[in-house]
Amino acid sequence: MTDKRVLTIQDISCFGQCSLTVALPIISACGIETAVIPSAVLSTHTSGFTGYTCRDLAEDIPKIHAHWKETGILFDAVYTGYLGSSEMIEDVMEIMRELGTENSINIVDPAMADEGVLYPAFDMAYVEEMKKLCAAADIILPNITEACMLAGMEFKTEYDEAYIQELLAKLKELGARTIVLTGVGYQPGKTGVLVAEGEKQSYYEHHRIEKGCHGTGDVYASTFVGALVRGKDAFTAAKIAADYTVRCIELTKEDTEHWYGVKFEKAMPELISAIYQE
Numbered sequence: 001m002t003d004k005r006v007l008t009i010q011d012i013s014c015f016g017q018c019s020l021t022v023a024l025p026i027i028s029a030c031g032i033e034t035a036v037i038p039s040a041v042l043s044t045h046t047s048g049f050t051g052y053t054c055r056d057l058a059e060d061i062p063k064i065h066a067h068w069k070e071t072g073i074l075f076d077a078v079y080t081g082y083l084g085s086s087e088m089i090e091d092v093m094e095i096m097r098e099l100g101t102e103n104s105i106n107i108v109d110p111a112m113a114d115e116g117v118l119y120p121a122f123d124m125a126y127v128e129e130m131k132k133l134c135a136a137a138d139i140i141l142p143n144i145t146e147a148c149m150l151a152g153m154e155f156k157t158e159y160d161e162a163y164i165q166e167l168l169a170k171l172k173e174l175g176a177r178t179i180v181l182t183g184v185g186y187q188p189g190k191t192g193v194l195v196a197e198g199e200k201q202s203y204y205e206h207h208r209i210e211k212g213c214h215g216t217g218d219v220y221a222s223t224f225v226g227a228l229v230r231g232k233d234a235f236t237a238a239k240i241a242a243d244y245t246v247r248c249i250e251l252t253k254e255d256t257e258h259w260y261g262v263k264f265e266k267a268m269p270e271l272i273s274a275i276y277q278e
């Protein structure tokens, strides 16, 4: 196997177990060299904390790009998460176009909303830019809220398969190729992930833990990327990511002081054995 190299572009929330502080260890644990471009530096994430600091690094992105281009550094996959401002999206697309190897894959987690609402830093202009980034991706990983915002559909907590199919059709119209839609549940106590690749659709249903935890979207997307680049097919990567995310929530849910993220470190041995199972 030729060793693979991933670039991930997302913020550093210095405290809070999300974005780069989750993506870097998880993708590395999957045996993949991981380079990073921090899109912003925040003292904490923005979900539940107040008074956080934020330094946007949009200006640095073209400079890092130029240096790497000159040096000849290329990536087998580019994975984006929480970016922070719409100004940087054009530059991120430029990186996807110029710093990928011949068969590189672009994976976009829109990371902008949950439970029907946008994260505090974002507005509809960001959603519009995110639509362009999703159209440039090979694989997108929205949750239902993000999918609705990208598709211009009403967010619902109860729905049927026809609603999900309409959502997928609208995302395809947008230009999205493979769609990994998370948080799709049709019955109480269950949730799941739907992987739509061209005409093919596969659904993995799993146990739903009532307590929602911050940062699980980042744990999910990073695990998916690690597993996929490691050589798993999209559906297997989606399943490994779902099982690991559920495990992380289980290991965290009893600890009421740990509301800001999940204890993903504790379940890493299980992730590693799932990844290295050929």
Ligand code: PXL
Residues within 6 Å of the ligand: 011, 013, 018, 019, 042, 044, 045, 046, 047, 082, 111, 119, 214, 215, 216, 217, 218
């Ligand atoms: O987990 C997504 C995320 C990443 N980065 C920052 C966030 C959030 C979610 O709120 O605020 C800064």
